[in-house]
Amino acid sequence: MADTVSQDQINELLRTMQVQKAAKQESGNSGQREKTKYSKYDFYSPRKFTKDKMKILTSAFENYARVITSQLNGIFRVSTEITVKDVQEGRYYEFVGKLSENDSITLADAYTQEKNKAKVPLMMYVTPGLVITLVTHMLGGGDEAVHVEEDYRYSDVELALYGRIVDYMIQALKDGFANYVNIEFQVQRIAQNPSLLQDIGLDEAVALITLNADMAGLGTETIQICLPGTLLEMIFRLMDSHRNIGRGFAFEDNQETIMEHLRMSQLQITGQLATVELDLKDIYHLRPGDVIDLNKPRNGDVKLFIGKRPWFTGKMGTYKKNVAVRISDRINKDDREMTEENGQMDIEKPKVL
Incomplete structure (x- = not known):
C-alpha cells in the first residue's frame, strides 16, 4: 500500500529546502567577508x-584609551568610551593622504627621563565632531553629540x-606608556593644512593608531595618532634598556654581581706529575707490579690543571692521611701558551700519574 503525502508535508519540505539554501548563501557570504579581512603585504615596503x-x-x-576615557568623562562631564580600533605599521603618506586642507593636527614633542628630546614629533588628528562636542560641553551645552562635516574649519575661539582639549590628550600619553617606559609628551603646535608639513618623509615607516570614541551611542568619532619610525625606535630602545636594568644586566652595576656568582662556582682541578706514551701492545702486556719510567724524579713539580689549562705548580705530599699538592708557583699566561704550542699539555694522550 503506497503512502500518501499531505499538502502540509509538501509545504514543510519546501520550507526546509529554502532555509538550507539561504544558510548556504549566508555561509558563502560570510566566507567572502572573512577573506576581505586580510590586508595585502607590500614587498616593496617591508615591515620595520x-x-x-x-x-x-x-x-x-x-x-592610554582607558586613561583618556576617564579624564575626558571627568573633566568635560561627558559619557564617552574610547577604545583601540587598530594599531599597524604603515607609511606616512597613508596618514597624511587622508587629511584635507581644512583639517588641524597636533604636533607633540617626546622627552625622555633625561630630558632628551626626540628628533621628530608625534602627530594626532581628532575628528571635528568629537572636538565640537567637547567644546559645547565646556561652554555649558547639553548632553547631545554634535555632528559636523569632516572638513569642518575651526573658528579662532574653537581653535x-x-x-x-588636545593638551589633555597629549599629556595622558605618559600614563599610557608608564608600564613600559618613562616618557613625556608636550604639545609643540597645532598645524593646519597637514599636507604642507615636511618633518617626515612620505615613505617613512610610521605606526598608525586609530581610536574609536563612542559618545553614549549618539555617534562615533575617531582619534588618529601617527608615531614616526625614528620616535618608535627611541621608545623601543628605552624599553629594552630598562628591561635589562630591571634584570640586573646594567653594564655599570653588574661586575660585583657576576663576581659573586663566580666565587661560588666549583671547578675541577687535576694534578699531573708527568706524561708518557706507550704502544698499545705494551699496555696490553702490563701486569700488577710492572714499573713505568716517567723520566722525572718522584719529588718533581706537579702541574695543576683547571679544565685543560695548566695554572699552578706544586709539590706532592700528604695532608691528614690524604694525597695532596702544596702549590708553590703560578704559571703565567705566556708559559701556558708556550706549553700548548709544545704539545706538553695534551691530556688526551695516554698517561700515568
Missing part, C-alpha cells in the same frame, strides 16, 4: 617592526579651546 613590538604598542595604547 616585529609583531611583538606592535603588541607592546597595542597594550600601551589600550592603557583655542581645541588646543586645551
Whole structure:
C-alpha cells in the first residue's frame, strides 16, 4: 500500500529546502567577508617592526584609551568610551593622504627621563565632531553629540579651546606608556593644512593608531595618532634598556654581581706529575707490579690543571692521611701558551700519574 503525502508535508519540505539554501548563501557570504579581512603585504615596503613590538604598542595604547576615557568623562562631564580600533605599521603618506586642507593636527614633542628630546614629533588628528562636542560641553551645552562635516574649519575661539582639549590628550600619553617606559609628551603646535608639513618623509615607516570614541551611542568619532619610525625606535630602545636594568644586566652595576656568582662556582682541578706514551701492545702486556719510567724524579713539580689549562705548580705530599699538592708557583699566561704550542699539555694522550 503506497503512502500518501499531505499538502502540509509538501509545504514543510519546501520550507526546509529554502532555509538550507539561504544558510548556504549566508555561509558563502560570510566566507567572502572573512577573506576581505586580510590586508595585502607590500614587498616593496617591508615591515620595520616585529609583531611583538606592535603588541607592546597595542597594550600601551589600550592603557592610554582607558586613561583618556576617564579624564575626558571627568573633566568635560561627558559619557564617552574610547577604545583601540587598530594599531599597524604603515607609511606616512597613508596618514597624511587622508587629511584635507581644512583639517588641524597636533604636533607633540617626546622627552625622555633625561630630558632628551626626540628628533621628530608625534602627530594626532581628532575628528571635528568629537572636538565640537567637547567644546559645547565646556561652554555649558547639553548632553547631545554634535555632528559636523569632516572638513569642518575651526573658528579662532574653537581653535583655542581645541588646543586645551588636545593638551589633555597629549599629556595622558605618559600614563599610557608608564608600564613600559618613562616618557613625556608636550604639545609643540597645532598645524593646519597637514599636507604642507615636511618633518617626515612620505615613505617613512610610521605606526598608525586609530581610536574609536563612542559618545553614549549618539555617534562615533575617531582619534588618529601617527608615531614616526625614528620616535618608535627611541621608545623601543628605552624599553629594552630598562628591561635589562630591571634584570640586573646594567653594564655599570653588574661586575660585583657576576663576581659573586663566580666565587661560588666549583671547578675541577687535576694534578699531573708527568706524561708518557706507550704502544698499545705494551699496555696490553702490563701486569700488577710492572714499573713505568716517567723520566722525572718522584719529588718533581706537579702541574695543576683547571679544565685543560695548566695554572699552578706544586709539590706532592700528604695532608691528614690524604694525597695532596702544596702549590708553590703560578704559571703565567705566556708559559701556558708556550706549553700548548709544545704539545706538553695534551691530556688526551695516554698517561700515568
